[in-house]
Amino acid sequence: MPRIFDNIEEHGHFIEAIQRAVQDAYRADFCVGYFNLRGWKAIADGIERWAGGENACCRVLIGMQGRPEDELRSELTLFGEAPMMDNATAVRLRKQHALSLRDQLTYGAPTNQDQAALQQLARQLRAGKVVVKLYLRHRLHAKLYLFHRHDNFTPLIGYLGSSNLTFAGLSAQGELNIDVLEQDAAQKLVRWFEGRWNDRFCLDITDELAAIIEESWARPELIPPYHIYLKMAYHLSQEARTGQAEFRIPPELDEVLFDFQKNAVKVAAHHLNKRGGVLIGDVVGLGKTLMATAVARIMEEDFGVDTLILCPPNLQSMWQRDYVERYRLRAKVLPTSRAPRVLPELKRYRLVIIDESHNLRNREGKTYRAIREYLQINDSMVVLLSATPYNKTYLDLSSQLGLFIEEDHNLGIRPEQLLREIGEAEFVRRYQAGINTLAAFEKSPHADDWRELMRLFMVRRTRSFIQNHYARTVEDGRKYLPMSDGTRSYFPTRRPRTVSFDLDGETSQYAYLYDEAVVDVINHLHLPRYGLAGYLAKGADGQATPAERALLANLSRAGRRLMGFCRTNLYKRLESSGQVFLWSLERHILRNFIYLYALEQGLPLPIGTQDAALLDTRTNDVDVEAPEADAPLFDDDEETEEEERENGRLEIGDWGIEGRSDGLRAQAKEVYNLYRSKGVRRFKWLPAHFFTPRLAEHLRADADALLAVLMQCGAWRANEDEKLAVLLQLLQERHPHDKVLIFTQFADTVTYLTEQLHARGVQKLAGVTGESADPAALAHRFSPRSNHKHVAPEEEIRVLVATDVLSEGQNLQDCHIVVNYDLAWAIIRLIQRAGRVDRIGQLADEILCYTFLPAEGVEKIIKLRARVRQRLQENAEVVGTDELFFEDEGSDRVILNLYNEDAGILDDEEDNDVDLASYAFQIWQNAVAQDPTLERKIPALPNVSFAARRHIPLPDAPEGVIVYLQTQLGNDVLAWVDPTGRIVSESHFAILNAARCTADEPALERAPYHHDAVRQAITTLVEAQRQNPTGGQLGRPSGARFRTYERLKAFADRQRTMLWGERYEERGLYRAIEEIYRYPLRPTAIDTLNRQLKSGISDEQLADLVLDLRAEDRLCIVSDDSEAEGVRIVCSLGMV
Template sequence: MSIVLDTNKRGSVGEYLKEHTSKKAKIDISSSFFTIYAYDELKKTLDESDKIRFLFNEPTFIKRLETNQKEVKEFQLQMIQREKNISEFPLEIGLKNNLDQNQVASKCYQFIQSKAEVKSVISSGIIASSNISVKNTQGKEYLISGNGINFSLDGLGYSDRKRWDFNTVLTEKNIIEDYDSFYNSIWNNPSLVVDVKDKLLEHISNLYKENSPELVYFVTLYHLFNEKLVNMDDMAKIKERTGIHNTKVWKMLYNFQQDAAVGAIKKLELYNGCIIADSVGLGKTFEALAVMKYYELRNARVLVLAPKKLRGNWIGFKQNTKLNPLVDDRFNYDVLNHTDLSRENGYSGDIDLNKVNWGNYDLVVIDESHNFRNNPALKGKKTRYQKLMEEIIKSGVKTKVLMLSATPVNNRLADLKNQIMFITEDRDDAFKDNLFIDSIENTLRVAQYRFSEWSKLPKEDQTTETLLPMLDYSFFNLLNTVTIARSRKHIQKYYDTKDIGDFPNRLKPLSIKTEIDQKHKFPELNEVNGLISKLNLPIYSPLLYVMPAKMDEYEKLYEQVVKGGQGSFKQSDRERNLVNLMRVNILKRLESSVHSFKMTIERIKDKMDVMLSKIEVGLDYQVDIDDEIDDEEVDDLELGTKVKVKLKDLDIIRLKADLEEDKVALEYLLQVSSKVKVDDDAKLLKLKEQITDKIKHPLNSGNKKVIVFTAFADTAVYLYDNLSNWLLNEFGIYSGIVTGSQATKTNVPKARNDFEEILAHFSPKSNKTAVKQEIDILIATDCISEGQNLQDCDYLVNYDIHWNPVRIIQRFGRIDRIGSENKDIQLVNFWPNLELDEYINLESRVRNRMMMVDLSATGEDDLLNPESKNLKYRKDQLKQLQDEVVDLEDLSGGISITDLTLDDFMMSLDKYLKAHPGLLESYPTGIYGVTNINDKLRDDAHPGVIFCLKQKNFNEADKGQNSLYPYHLVYVKNDGSILVKNTNPKKILDIYKAICTGKDEIIKELVNEFNTETKNGNKMEKYTLLLEKAIFDIKGYIEEKGIKSLFRLGKSTILDNKVTGLNDFELVTFLVVK
């Protein structure tokens, strides 16, 4: 006789088993699933049985055979899911979220150990359906068979969903005997089945056993990031084959630098590009060199594009000299300046630009890539940006692009967009399929708008915590895809640096103000500035003197249409800006040294004399700016030096009048500056005083070293000429000078006057070289403000304050480096003898006619006045630097990429997976760990729980809304308040890593405390309430995102996200923090 079970009646299968199974019954089950909650529902019936044989009718817990790699991967993923179903069957997640998994798993383990035999088929298709056979000691034997029976709450009929299965109960003796014979023939055949009881017990024990904090951390990371790591698997194996681990550069890298190099290689392979934006002093240059060596070992052609002032850094690493620490690696890359892309011919070093095969580079490395802007070009001429994009990246062989950039996002995302476009070959939809980002430009435009809104908040509210919820997660996804960015604080807090050493202690900066000269013969700065701001400087702006009738002809010749025809950029505008830059430059040279100021005035006056003489003899004129201005400022103008004007087209009367007027002012300035002699130079005398004090009272025992930075080579030469002999005679110490152009020399006997030799003599330990006599005082321009490790030194002087505060921090990064042997380091800044507000206003008046409009498509709401915003940023930042040494990412008014990227955690997970193969893939969820707070995290972490949850109702289209989607992290304090919201996963993961890494054993006293508190997991009400608080935090976030989507084009998400409570989430892990 057969009975059809009503599958829409709750518990149809389970209740039948409870009612019709006698004590001491023998039960045989075949099912593709086994869940602990199905056992819990049938606990009384199963515990009273005599014996159970359980057969997995799909391969589960069997040894994974090595066959075709793709088949194995697919098969493993299916089998791992069946193994995970023991605690994760979808319709049982609601139960697990009551945090009772621990006790249920423990009781299930005891039952299986004492009463069950468990086997699994080796391959699919041996048993088609799931069945339960019961042999009672009292009452009838029966067989339940059907297409929906599985050993899960759903299969037993305890879910709320409608079922349309056809399940029958068979009691005919002959049918049951036939089934028993069939079941036994499989059960007893070793070629068809394998015993997996120990594997099942091991898995269940993982559900209730105490887990180390580190394991819980990596299980969490696995669920958050494994999908992103799958693509990286295969190319990771290439790394071992290249032999990169055996190179000198690899062995020189610290652990966090190796992580960056590996991460960059993966991004280059997957996405064709990467931006390394690690903070100052963390060694971006060496990370890049490791990446370059990896590609050179694969026979790739590598090109480095560097600012002219940093060219020497890169050349040094490929030279065959004893002073090159990487000489054994035999680097073979080419080095060109950024400016070389504007040149058609001539030589750059030993490279003939006319013969370069631009399209044949496999990897291009761009140093200071944030300065590589897409500026409007002169008519008929390509900008550097265009040449790089069209002739190197898009043409010839497939070119990968590695960029080294400054860290802060600050108030411009246009620079970031330009860098990303190098990676995507200018395709705006390049990440549409894999990141669900339809438009890179729109993503950055929205982020820029939100950033601008954030920057309008009161200063005390401008924090990372207030910014993150304002940004769309498509922006985070974009950053995580293309950037690697870690801050100094990140490395200090979240990496184990005991083998490296720490950063030195920064003493409070010394701020020094002096007069120009001791005898006060030089006029007041305000008077001098008044003269400078009135200079016409026609030698830099001949088009402003073209006769009106001829102006259209010249404008058409040089005008550049921009923004798709919406605007134009005229050569006359460029020249106005150049004149203003020159005025600023003259003022900056006065701030640097009266000597540099005098030399600049002389050069400008000489050029005016040349122009006047050309007018007299009737020669045409061409603009020549030489090296009067910093590269990066001229770069913004993309001037070119080929702009010529015909003398007959100029208003000669007005031109001569302006030249003569300028000459009068310049002759006066030359006269007053010539009166200031070396012995009267108040600033130079104060520098001598500071150096004397440092030598006599070293910060660190025996360390006499000092670096003096200046923006100008003229000043550097002046200082060297007036300090080197005095230092040798007075103290018996040697000096050196390095500049990007004029002078590189030292008074060390028999030492060569070249860049590498001088730096090696100044900082031999950090350069790993042995020298007989060291240089103690180094005078330098910004040619060494980046990419150099000079941490033998502990005292750095900024003889002039650079207009851009970032440069000040970059300079200090030469000595403020991890692993320094110096306990303390000192920054000394020479400021103009004015109040800061007065100084800023002085410069802003000089710049008052600057009209460089931000021509790139940003979300700025104030495109016509970016300069005023920059002035505010500069003012706030310079004020900050008067009182403290800050990291680049901590400059006021900006936010750092390091606050936004999660790539570091993916690299940690990747490393852990390789060290523990197979562990995390099938590890159950719902697990917990107990940890404590490290001393250095006392301010960031508090007792409570970090929950990792997975949203059940989600769709792929929403992936762009959340960088962790469909996962959420929330940190809840014990009082129920939210310590870190789910909108700031970076901060939670930073804390998670710091309080778990290295704790690979359970902390027994904390676990005992937790078990006592919860009565071994039987009283979890407190933690269930905290879980509810976490879910309320997530619900609020989802609803807010849904409301925001109402105001966007396309379908709103507010109706799709049916998130109501606990049962809408799967508990992945929870970490109890004591």
Template sequence: MRLVIGIHDVPAELISAMSLGQLLPEDLVTKYKNRLLSEIELLRDEAQKSAISGLAWLMRLGILEVKVAAPRTSRGIYHQKRMIFRDKLGNVIAGTGSLNETMGSRENVEEMQFNLSWQTGFSGVDLLVQSFEEIWANEAVEVSVFDLDEEFATKLLLKTGNPPNPYLVSEATDAVEASKVLELARSGIAFTPFNLSSAVLYPHQERVFAEALSRWPVRVLMADEVGLGKTLEAGTAISYLHKFHQIRDITILVPAGLIRQWQEELWKHFELDFWRWDSGNSAYVSSLGESIGNSFAGSNGIKTPRLKIVSAQWARMKPHEFTKLRPELLVVDEAHAARVSETKYGTSSTQLWKLVNEMSTKVPHLILLTATPMQVHPSEYHGLLALLGLPEEWRDFQNYEESLRIIAGSNEKPTLQRSSTLANLIVSSVESNDWMPAYLSQEEMLQIMNLREKSNQSPLEGAKYVMAAFQSFRTILIKLHPGHFFTCRNTKSGLQQFGYVFPNRQFSSPEIVMPQNLNRFESGIENYLSGFYGKTEEALVPKSRFPIAFAKSSYYQRLVSSLYAANQSLHRRRAKILAISDSINSSGFDLGLAQLSDIVQEEDSVLESSFYDDLDSKLSLLNDSEIERVQVNARQELLHINELLAILNAEGEDLPSIDPKFSAVMKELELLLKQGPVLVFSRYTDTLKGFLSLFEKSSMAAEVNGYSFYTGGEVWIKTAAGVSEATKTDVTDALDEQQISVVFCSDAASEGLNLQSAQSIINIDVPWNPARLEQRIGRIARLGQKAETVNIVNVWYPNSIEAKMYSKLLERKDDYELAVGEFPDIFSDSIRNEVTELLNPGNPVTSNLAADLVNLRQDFQTIALKEIWESEVVDYPASREMRQDFVEYTHSMLGKSNSIDAFSAISSVPGNRNSIGLNHEALDVAANYPISIEVALKQDLFASYIGDKFIAFAVSNNPDVYRLLKPLSIGKLLRTIAGNDCLTVEDLGSEFSTSAADLHLRQFIQNLPNVPHHLLAKTIFENAPSAPEITGQVSFINLGKIGGSN
């Protein structure tokens, strides 16, 4: 069958653009196709969706061919109604007229005329047939025609939910349906984590999934190094608990800037609709933009969404509100902010730690995420472990610290006191967590049993027993340490031992020369910040301690980002000071707080906006002399701000064009673009927009394919077709498909974006915290990067403090890795201290980064934690062979079809958008494709159940004798169903009969390395919920027949 349809309801300006040569006809058709797809996705009527999917299947099967006719001029549309029918004997019916099947047919006068070849001869019919054939062959003068091919039909089917082939009639009626196999595998616990996400995990992430959940309640610290995928690991754990253990009330606590990213990732990869709390509007907002206005914890019988994402900053400010929640699972991102620190005054904890600590006694399941569990002091890591529930002996920080000394002091002679501590810690871990790791040797297990027996007899006997075999028990301590039990941590160096490949890094920094006039501006900034910045706020709270040093260093960071950012920031600062001054002059204390709040927000929270929330009350408490002091300080600050702005104004309005940093970036960008796409990073939107304005005036902007702009609040793509709003996925796709060559990124893009199609990064400004720099670099220097070397260009103004310190750090790879991986705050604090000393010359701050890093490297805590985290790291059964089977199955099923074009790039390699997993839509398309089986169907395939839970596939050659399919052989099973392969003994377990089925199925699940085993260990939580178990009768359901095994 052949069908030609016309393009209707296309804007006239598009038709005009096409007729003038400004828009190609194929571009018009592409826009039409995209509009069709987007409209079909909105259909709710099942009958309409069924009709469209039926047509799409006819197109995919080659039964129906469809072309689209676009007019060659802007004067009309293709509106012909013509039909030609031909039977096997050659008889033809040709009709033409105004037949209308739309609503208009009820009111219009319509008619059709038919010519019959056997009555009128072929004269009337021939004209109509000839006209149709000319249109079909694209030879008609008035219209251009384009194919709607099988690839488009496949997209139609995906938009309608990928329904099965309604016209499929299997040649072997008792053959297994591949679509049913997929449906079951996606529902079965034996196929976790492969059936939990559209994303494909790396082996180390699969291992974290199994280890993190092999305890009950689930209480764990996910601490992979920066860039190794903690968010995806956490999402997989959340999805598993929600899908298989009905944990419905889940709250995720994240930094404010990451709320949308978490929400998008959970929806995109796991189809979990988490609602974010929008505190500004007192409403929850879903992934799809729906809103529920409500109080945070619900009121008057109105319930809140069960899946929530909440800002950690808001929760800290509203602890009484947040602690009203009673989730079953609490996830805390950037958990190192929940910190316990040792100071000269004793131990102190952050507000976030206190908040999570209170919740930890009420929430059974707790997942913490951080790449840096210990920032400076071992008390910080101990504080995180305490949130998860330490055994009694380990709650004492001195005991914990002593455990690190024991592990670090491998050659020290043991004492009876130290042996006693070691004995108590080991016994406490074993008894409290009911945990004997599988990697303990038989001899070690026997030693532990003997120790427990002797310690029960007498603590002294236990200590002597340990002292006699101290090094053996030291090794046992490493394996049983809470740091090992609670923490799942992968490092790049550790993964390289198992064949992971990370690209080399080439760092460079172009030399920048500052003109004399700009040197005067730089000196003026230092003078302003050291003597006048923040004095107005200090005067507003004369009896309070104001964090002026931190505010100065943060503002300095913004001002030295670029001249354009400095100019914008100084204007906003002036507006803020004027607002305060004008309020006092009016004696009304009405600051226009909405406006002031906007100003503060623009300043990147340099001075916390909460400081200004109750500014009226602060002013009302001041006496006349204190008010005068505010006014004097405000006038002085305004004077210096105006002087700085005058220097910049003298340079002209186009600051980007005279900024030596921007000039250096332009030269670097031109060079790097010859190698491939480039990411341009800045922390500040002002800097990005300033540089973008310079770039767009250059010839480079016209020479590149296109470019994109990505910040937390603005994402767009510009190509030859114009500017269009975009999503994170759009940016990634456009870069992969070489539609764009440059992405201008704020730090919002340094989380969750995989942009390894680029191989160069230019940092217009460099984060003081090296972990944040690593986040940026991690967009390209990641698994899946094809280039052997990536380029990182750091741009600094001459003589800047961060330039001097980073230059020294990058000279030594081990120093850099230590600073990034474990102690980023040491480095950022060192820079901040240097800046503070520059801006406060009367208050010198002692700082020696090199000495600090040497001390940390040699410190017992660093040595001990390295041993704990890296001990017994084992390779994990890779699922890549399973994914390779998926690739081969898809290609074999769709290889002769145009549908393969939509999936030609699928890959078994994890970590990119083309990675194929168990939930990939390509498998659905392949499973619904008709097959012709040429092999003998000798075996029955069964689905085995315990109760109503699908467990595994079973193969049977003989009645009442089964063998279970190993989950990683699911791709092989699909290939077998298609007749392209045969299952082998290696794909199946041992034989068993129906009478032994219950025990066999349970042992099968228990022995799968990919499935979490909650009974393996227990965590400490009062009134903990019972560990989930699968209960019910065993049953087998016959799915049909497959080819025989080899």
């Protein structure tokens, strides 16, 4: 009686019969439709004992199978029978099948058992124990297993059925097979098999199959760790490599661009074309403007677009003359400040370049809104340019990206670090934002999340990165870039130098100002004007008009942060210049007296904006207490040119009334009356009775404390200013003929220095601040060679005193001497200042960077700063990242290093500030340049490949495995896991750097836990997605998906309590609601639902509509959760 195997009965599994038959046989013939290489382990041990050769082997015949839809199409073809097989077609099909067998080994996660079984199969193929042929004459669906035995009664045993040579086919349910023991039938099956085996279109693929295994992750020899490291870099640089091949730079620009610039241009063009926007964020001096020009020309030539360039007013002429006209751009240059007035009526430009885009951080500003609206209406591509893409927080980045990315746009990536920290469900509950959106990233404080986001949109390289990867080195160690004309552009060495001045001398004016008593006065100021919310009378909100209530609410949101800025700014001005500090005190007193006058007279108080950015010395160089600061301080939006001409700039006069309370009070009355007459529209006003008497008390106390400081110090004597005298000596004795660029944070210091230096005979001197009418013209006179300007010798500037606001976009490299007149608070600021003159094309061997520091040492400065910092923390005037009041937590170390003139302190940022694609691409390029054979070897290295290298464990870098995965959407996932599979790190930069090794790094045997750790990492990463692939992404409350889900969920809950509720359950309403929550709606469904929701559709009609859409598969894009959510293993590296 024949026996049936259905894999259901306990002892009816087909695999058990096959395994027994192998043990009793000396050779076998299999015909299958599909050969799972990993499934061979089920019978490998039984075949291992066979001798091999023609009569002692297993012959495997693989039939050529097509997809059901292909077979149906072939049967119903309108052109008669399918074409006959020929040699060329057979060769092509053989190659296709070999590729499919190769791809088969890249699926799933490896195991120790699979690796051993595949290596065993490769050995058996090479030894002739297994021979594999591919039958190509026609499709072959038969599944036949024949075993030849040394048995007189049943020398042949056959099995016929549905099971392929796979583990599932041999053991899983749903298969049906029968044994063939009758010898006549068995012999007929043998003849049938031999006929196919010997067919001319049955091709031997034994050697190819062995090679496929030997070249796969299961290969017997060890893969060099260096190759796995390069495979990571190769795949991480995919976008950069694609850009290199995708775009061609116009010849006239190709001639002037350096290689590093060409690479950036092509990567930026790729990002722009793929995602509609890119941020070119190279550090100062690397040629971002020229790179943006090249990108614009590529877009012009490839897509026929015109370009709009938005830039600061002082850069308009440079853009027009040096780039638009020189490189024949079809472009219009528009000052950013004119955007609100011009853009609404401007024609469509399909490409918009925004220079110094970091200035567009305020999403509520009129300029930001106008630009964003223009970009949305015209669907323009956007190129953002900024050397400082974020200033204080990562929100600076998202604000710039938000110009062209909608908050709810699916980016295809998620803030994984944040989601791992709080969980996806908690994220949705807290924020009601899609987890794949820009809004989601804005909630993350983790740098790795932001790096992953910027990987899609930013190209950024540092000076050190260019030096390390693109520069050539001469014998003396100097590095240079070769110019197109054959000359060399050297990278100069940055030399920190200290300029000492007397702080504690008996006659020093600074001795009193740097006394702890003065710092204590600053620390104990109430600063009530910056914390008005703390002085509101009870019931003020009830008495206020709607406009006043909005202003009161804004007061409550500001407060202590503004007080913190004000307190530190006073101290920074003290460290800048004694005269500037005293001016600030006088102005502060005057402002207090203005408020006191209003309160005493019962008049409305002028309320300024609560924008802390105006008090931030990194972006604003004007003293907010000065009269010229009134316009920006007391008006949230830009004023029209007509209004500005009408009102004037509130010139109030000289406030140099030292220590005289009566004089300042009289001045305060005049200023207040001027505000009420000419400046009324520049202010917001609140009635005096809204505030308690304590406001006047604290205003008076602060004024008295500061007046006491003025009285003690007296009038500032510039002729006894030790710091000024040392600067004069530097300019007239140490560098009497060299060009010198003097930097300060404050416009007042620029004014003081230019006046005093000019009075002391310094010629060819100029000062420039953010308020200067034409900073570019002064920059050209100071640095004519590098700006290609002809300037008469008598018109040339030798000494330029400037604030940091000047630094945007100006080329000042005719100079190689930089003086930091203010004491350093942040090393990044000193590096950026050096970058203003250390640009491509600098001719000097050295950049001298002088910094003023006390001759007695820096301990006193450090101690005084610590007192200011402590006061801010005690008053809770520092919140989270607002510690950037000090700009650098390590500022004390910066001072010490500068005082000791430590070499290297002014070197550029680390390479981890480079965008990941450029970083990985450079690793790849460097490797290929050293060994061109790698260009073929590494791409040929199959997925799932692994290696192991020696590693010294550390607390944050334990022994384990680095796993590199790619999701179905093509997103890269790098994870460092410990031996248990627990994720230690997901930082791409940290992991890539940890994997870094050289070509001679020895390969080690993998750890026994290697494959298990990889599998566990995949499980952990995929499970987080499987819990809710797109769940929680219901979008905005006004969106179709959110509204439909909320209404149907409430409707379904009501139906459950009614008698006829079962009919909705039977029709699948609850499943439809679940799908709406889990999966995105189809675009057509969104349009249909939006129309019906707008028309007022009832809940019952909405339910019927959704059910109809679902029945026709027109509701949601339901993803397939198979194959581990589409995750593929690229490679892994054991750290043992």
